[in-house]
Amino acid sequence: MHEPPFVRDRAANERLEAWECDSCGYVTIPERREVCKRCGAYPDWNDVQLEERGTVQSYVVQQRLPDEFETPLPVAVVDIPQEDGGEPARVYGLFTETDPDDVEVGMEAEADFRTMFDIDGLPVNSFKFKRPRGDRL
Amino acid sequence: MRDVAIAGAGIIDFGELFEQSFDEMAEQAFMNAVDDVDHGIEPGEIDAAFFGTLDIANDASSGLGASHSTGLFGIPSSRVENACATGSTAFRQATTAIRAGQADVALVLGAEKMRDSAEGLIEGAALDQVWRGRGVTMPAFFGMRATRHMHQYGTTREQIAKVSVKNHENGAKYPHAHYQFTCSVEDVVEGPQVTYPLNLYDCCPVTDGAAATIVVSEDVVEEYTDDPVWVAGSGLSTDSLLRGDDEALVGFPASTQAASQAYDEAGITAEEIDVAEVHDCFTITELVTYEDLGFCEKGKGGEFIDSGAPELDGETPVNPSGGLLAKGHPIGATGVAQINEIYEQLRGEAGAVQVGNDPEYGLQHNAGIGRNATGSISCVNVLSAERP
Numbered sequence: 001m002h003e004p005p006f007v008r009d010r011a012a013n014e015r016l017e018a019w020e021c022d023s024c025g026y027v028t029i030p031e032r033r034e035v036c037k038r039c040g041a042y043p044d045w046n047d048v049q050l051e052e053r054g055t056v057q058s059y060v061v062q063q064r065l066p067d068e069f070e071t072p073l074p075v076a077v078v079d080i081p082q083e084d085g086g087e088p089a090r091v092y093g094l095f096t097e098t099d100p101d102d103v104e105v106g107m108e109a110e111a112d113f114r115t116m117f118d119i120d121g122l123p124v125n126s127f128k129f130k131r132p133r134g135d136r137l
Numbered sequence: 138m139r140d141v142a143i144a145g146a147g148i149i150d151f152g153e154l155f156e157q158s159f160d161e162m163a164e165q166a167f168m169n170a171v172d173d174v175d176h177g178i179e180p181g182e183i184d185a186a187f188f189g190t191l192d193i194a195n196d197a198s199s200g201l202g203a204s205h206s207t208g209l210f211g212i213p214s215s216r217v218e219n220a221c222a223t224g225s226t227a228f229r230q231a232t233t234a235i236r237a238g239q240a241d242v243a244l245v246l247g248a249e250k251m252r253d254s255a256e257g258l259i260e261g262a263a264l265d266q267v268w269r270g271r272g273v274t275m276p277a278f279f280g281m282r283a284t285r286h287m288h289q290y291g292t293t294r295e296q297i298a299k300v301s302v303k304n305h306e307n308g309a310k311y312p313h314a315h316y317q318f319t320c321s322v323e324d325v326v327e328g329p330q331v332t333y334p335l336n337l338y339d340c341c342p343v344t345d346g347a348a349a350t351i352v353v354s355e356d357v358v359e360e361y362t363d364d365p366v367w368v369a370g371s372g373l374s375t376d377s378l379l380r381g382d383d384e385a386l387v388g389f390p391a392s393t394q395a396a397s398q399a400y401d402e403a404g405i406t407a408e409e410i411d412v413a414e415v416h417d418c419f420t421i422t423e424l425v426t427y428e429d430l431g432f433c434e435k436g437k438g439g440e441f442i443d444s445g446a447p448e449l450d451g452e453t454p455v456n457p458s459g460g461l462l463a464k465g466h467p468i469g470a471t472g473v474a475q476i477n478e479i480y481e482q483l484r485g486e487a488g489a490v491q492v493g494n495d496p497e498y499g500l501q502h503n504a505g506i507g508r509n510a511t512g513s514i515s516c517v518n519v520l521s522a523e524r525p
Contacts, residue, residue, distance in 0.1 A: 005266075013267045026380070030268050037377050058285035058386055060277045061333035066256075066263040072333075075272050077281060077374040077386065088520040094272045100333065117265055126267040 013126040016050040016080070016111070018089045027082065027089040050089055052111040053109050054078035054129065057090070061100040068117070074103045078129060080111070096128040108132055138236040140355040140524060142365035145174035146477035151346035151465040152315040153252055159196035163206035163248040165468070166347035170244070174351060175362040178242070180207070183241035186214040188306070189227030190469030191255075194250035203246050213240070220505025221416060222373070223247070224348070225516035228501075229371045231352050232518075241354045242361075247473035248347035251466075257343055258356035267296045269379070276332035276340055276419060278506055283334050283421035289436070292424070293418025294334065296439035300420040301338045303448055304456050308463020310489040313474075314343045315465035325420075339420040344465025348473040350480070355524075366480045369405070369498065369521035372398025376426035378512035387436075389504045392429035396502070399436045399517040400431075403498070403525065407431030410453060410519070411496030412482045414475035417460040427455070430502060430517070450493050457482060457490040475501040476518060483522040497522050 011017040012030030022026050024039035027048065036043050059076035062069070073096035079088035095103065096114060109129040116126050147169025149162055157165075171178055188203035196202070200214030201334035213234075219226040222283065231243040251257065262274045270278070286292045302322055306335035308314035320338055328336035351361075358365050374394035376385060382392050400406060407430060418422035424438040432453055433441040441447065458464050458478040461471060479499035483488040504515040 009267065028379075031379065039381050039383075058281045058288070060280040060284060060335075061330075062262075062272060062274065062277055063330050063332060064259070065272060065274065066260060068263060069272060073272060075277055075281075077285075077381065091268055092270050092273060105284065116267055116271065117263075119265060124265070124267065 002004055003119055006026055013124070014096040015126065016052065018048050018050050020082070020086055022046055025087045027087050029089045029091065048086065049083045050080045051083055052127070054080040054088070054093070054109050054111060056103065056105055056107045056109055058105055059103050061103070074102045076102050076103065076109070076129065093129040096130050098131045102131050106123045139238065141232045141235045141317060141352055141368040141440065142355065142358045143350055143476070143480045143520070144353045144358065144361035144365060145170045145351035146480045147171070147173055147421045148348040148474050148477055149346060149468060150313045150423055151344050154345035157345070158413065159194055159248060159250045160206040162250070162345065163203070166248065166349040167244065167246060170351050175364065178351065178358060178361060180209060180509050182210055183242050184212050185231065185234050185243040186212060187227040187231045187243065187245050188214065188216045189224040189245070189247040190249055191218055191223055193468065194253040196250060203244070203293055206338040207246065209244065221418065221468055222472065222503040222505045222512050222514050222516035223469045225475070225501060225503045225518055226373060226472070228472060228476050228518060229516060230331040230351060231471045232368050232371060235352060235354045237519070240479055241357045241364070243352050245350040245352060245473055247349070247470035249467035249469040250345050251343045251468070252345050253292060267295050274332065276335050280335045281420050282387055282425055286421065286425060287334070287437045289387055290439070292439040295322050297339070297420045297424055298322045299442045300417060300423045300460055300463065301325045303442070304417060304460040304462040307449060307457050307490055308449035308459020311464060314459040314463045315342050316463045333433050333517035335419055335421070341418050341461040341466040346376060346465055346467035346469050346470045346474070348477055350473055352474050364484055366483045367521045367524050368518065369525045370399040370402030370519040372396060372402070372517045374398065374515055376513045383426065385513070388425040389430045389513040389515060391513040392426060392502065392504050392517070395515040395517040396430045399519045403519045403521065405519070409498050410500045411494050411498050412457065412479065412492045413453065413455045413500040413502065414458060414460070415455055417456055417462050417500040418466055420462070422504065423455065423460065426502060430500065449490060457487060457492055471510045472501065472503045472516065477518050483520055
């Protein structure tokens with residue numbers, strides 16, 4: 001996380017902190033902006049905390065990727081709820097430790113803190129998703 | 138504003154063009170367009186050039202690249218890049234320049250050397266970013282819509298596969314197509330998986346190619362042709378890169394917006410489109426584009442292909458040239474080649490893939506994405522056989 005973008009985005013990447021538009025309720029992560037990209041207002045942005053879980057909205061299973069990825073790899077659009085209610089944040093998420101056949105639209109996914117990639121040997125950490133342990137098929 | 142017409146169109150055979158350099162492809166497409174002008178044209182009469190390329194192979198430089206490959210020096214020449222809407226945006230910019238009186242005869246040149254690098258676009262999936270689609274390739278980006286569309290609307294895998302069957306059937310008759318074979322629904326659904334739910338024949342090939350179009354103002358059109366095809370309307374729109382609205386999970390909101398702009402400018406509705414060349418980088422892209430462009434209701438793309446409407450002899454033939462799936466997708470050339478196909482269709486010169494409904498209005502559409510995220514960018518051009 002030594003490079004500037006990863007230092008800036010640490011709260012989002014490592015603690016799942018997001019920002020909520022107090023005009024329309026849109027949740028943005030990791031972008032912190034002045035204008036709401038959904039309603040167009042210049043709102044006050046509330047700091048909000050996301051939960052370490054989400055719901056799969058859609059997904060694919062990657063069979064072919066650059067060498068640094070293990071395939072087959074499920075990749076999903078995941079809605080992550082806020083701890084205190086309100087709208088979820090919508091993100092792309094990589095799965096890990098999950099059989100591709102166990103992934104489906106609407107399923108719950110746990111967020112797990114992992115190393116996403118290395119830059120010059122130093123890790124950048126954030127969250128991947130997996131099917132909840134008690135819920136495996 | 139002045140009206141704008143197409144006076145000439147040129148294309149080279151798309152495919153694995155190992156022997157041809159980027160400049161040779163572009164030059165040949167340009168020469169074919171010059172040769173195509175009914176009453177002839179001297180290259181010196183061209184007073185602006187718009188060069189569409191993503192420059193995948195690092196050959197193109199700027200607008201200077203178009204001058205270098207065509208020999209057109211001393212005129213305004215610009216390179217245009219707009220993701221997969223690059224070629225169509227170059228055409229739109231040429232149209233705009235003529236409407237504004239900055240040019241009377243403009244060249245639109247699109248070219249892409251996709252096959253000179255082994256990695257292509259897949260390295261984009263190794264993006265060192267946490268939230269912007271690391272691990273997401275092009276088939277993943279589009280396949281995400283397929284999974285959701287099937288879940289939300291009950292669209293079947295077979296309906297999605299039918300897009301590929303239709304386009305390969307057309308492509309087998311289209312002389313410039315990269316792939317000239319036909320395939321069955323079975324071939325598609327049982328083929329090697331690229332990215333679930335998309336298989337090999339759901340994906341467009343990696344193709345080299347170039348295409349060129351010559352557009353002229355109403356003031357000079359008679360010097361070049363007695364049978365011009367007119368620009369009736371154009372639209373260009375973007376949708377948030379990261380926001381990921383619900384409608385962006387099952388379609389491309391930018392396409393709907395761009396189409397709406399183009400229809401408004403042409404003074405028509407979607408029902409009046411007689412033939413379309415749309416962005417079928419993947420089967421699902423074409424299926425949701427039926428909906429995004431208003432050819433059918435949202436969620437009914439599967440029924441639309443089942444009905445036979447987009448087939449060559451259907452009510453609204455889509456991708457008579459075989460589309461990106463069969464013809465190929467050399468990004469900068471793609472939109473220009475689509476414009477050329479609509480031009481030939483509206484002149485009744487499309488040969489074996491000529492649609493049967495005596496088309497008056499034709500539509501060209503590209504949709505692109507930015508950096509593997511949820512956003513889209515789309516350009517739509519509507520052409521007319523009659524002066525608008």
